[in-house]
Amino acid sequence: MDPINLKKLAEILNVSVSTVSKAFRDSYDISPETKSRILSLAKELNYQPNPYASGLRTQKSKTIAVIIPEIANNFFTQAIDGIESIAQEKNYHVLIYFTHEDYTKEVAFVQHLQHGRVDGVLISLSGDAKDRSHLDLLGHRDIPLVFFDRVDDHAKTTRVTTNDFESGYMATQHLVEQGCKKIAHLFFSKDLSIANHRMEGYLQSLHDHRLPVNEKLIVQCTANHVTNYGLIKNLLKQKHRPDGIFSSFEKLALLSFEACEELALNIPRDIKIISFSNIETAALLNPSLSTITQPAFEMGKEAASILFNALENNSVSIADQKVVLNSTLVKRKSTSRE
Amino acid sequence: MDPINLKKLAEILNVSVSTVSKAFRDSYDISPETKSRILSLAKELNYQPNPYASGLRTQKSKTIAVIIPEIANNFFTQAIDGIESIAQEKNYHVLIYFTHEDYTKEVAFVQHLQHGRVDGVLISLSGDAKDRSHLDLLGHRDIPLVFFDRVDDHAKTTRVTTNDFESGYMATQHLVEQGCKKIAHLFFSKDLSIANHRMEGYLQSLHDHRLPVNEKLIVQCTANHVTNYGLIKNLLKQKHRPDGIFSSFEKLALLSFEACEELALNIPRDIKIISFSNIETAALLNPSLSTITQPAFEMGKEAASILFNALENNSVSIADQKVVLNSTLVKRKSTSRE
């Protein structure tokens, strides 16, 4: 069955192609009768304009791209949910790309997106990137870019984050309040500003509570979870093993749980754990993990709204602003009972 | 900065547009020197063909759509991961659409996709659909469609599922083996063939183990989790409350856990629970939930591979076949110790 197009509609109705086209756009400048004739036939024949033709003509795709490190992650899942909910509202389409923390993929995706496939881009950076200059390409092409969560602090565009410094501070303090003296910190990549902010909160909190900083308790993890598991086990086998762990990444907390189990360390008796995490399923969750939970869904919505706003107002360059949402500290058994 | 296009490349190199175009496609029929001159300049200027122009011309978008009920769900998260991994390999783009179990949205998405935006569609049906005729539209437009998990058994196209009957049978049997006599079944929507297959497995298992079928223990849930919570609580407050629950949907198991907690029922002592679930984080998981785990990632890969195969071979109509992968029964404390 051949697809129906403007030309055919025009032929059937004995009007010109441009008249038909206008019927869908310029509601003025066309007689009401003609318009309704056209629209009703279009509906009857189930006409939809060809997106590639109008995209080519108008240089608008009604599509955005979302570039994230991974999807098997509750934070990103919820963020995508938020993004898609706004996109549906605005009648936009959403393309997804996963970098799997691979910088070269991030560069490749961005390269591919600079030629009209999308009108705008939402990105959460991969962990192992140093040079962010590939992102400038989008700016050169007037494609608005909004960062969320894993932002580039130096980028001159909108960044949506959470209060990571404060969260790191709160998390650490929470462990201190439970009597922890030797608090370890697990983080992922020094190239991520959010990781740095969280660590700064941790350090400040230790300082304010007059606890010493022990380099051996600060563990930089990798994109490889087998390696990470080894690192965490080593941490726990140290002579002066920590009595608390603040993990800035959900997966690292999971690995810590597993490592404790293997080493027969009781949580929360021997060691207390708090982690950034967006696991929602409290009923199924191990009751010994306090969490810092980010408002992921809201972040997705916020970032998408800002982007769509820019697109709709043709304000090509997105303001150099930082939007900060607040995470929530969820205390659970691990720490609320001594 | 103006985007670079074929015409500009041609001008700079003093060749015709078609020569440039050919350099990227027909590696034959063009002199090696010209070709390399063109390609190197293209790289230097960071040229990328405009996808909307070539899409319009070739009627190929190098894009597929994935329509799923929701994303905040471990099964779908893993499936998308699998789909995207194949798409990356094949250099395809992936559009995502969430129906949130809303049939009207499913229809609207499919309507929008019949005019060239995508080359193919992967779908997992929304729960409340009866009439699947909207999907025929895609067939009429020669857009291949592959179902995964929530398939339409009557569709004449490829369907990728798991062995749901057998899984339902195994799950029920597992509870029987632990001594359960009054086994409830929670399911979601009679319109979903997979739900029906799972239930058939449940019924067959009861029958084979000479246990009576009690209609009051078979609960049809809804898309609304507050309602579902009420239904489950009612189930548990019945005079002859069940001593085992087989849930065919992860979220329903979570609600059961919560309801048990509220009603002070001990799991697994008072009641044992087994559920379809793709929660991966064993270390964090409550140790009292046995699960039927579907190979979601593999299903995504399988469905995507079949679709891309069809696209690449221009075999527009996808064979009327059913691909069945096997789920895994994961026994945990709830049932492995009496």
Place this chain on the structure above:
DNA sequence: CTGTTAGCGCTTTCAG
């Protein structure tokens, strides 16, 4: 081996 040309389906001046 290279160039000319028509046209994918749509939007948008500009004339009438």
Place this chain on the structure above:
DNA sequence: CTGAAAGCGCTAACAG
């Protein structure tokens, strides 16, 4: 209020 015509950027005959 309606229509003719140009052209978005690219591809694919077809000539040369």
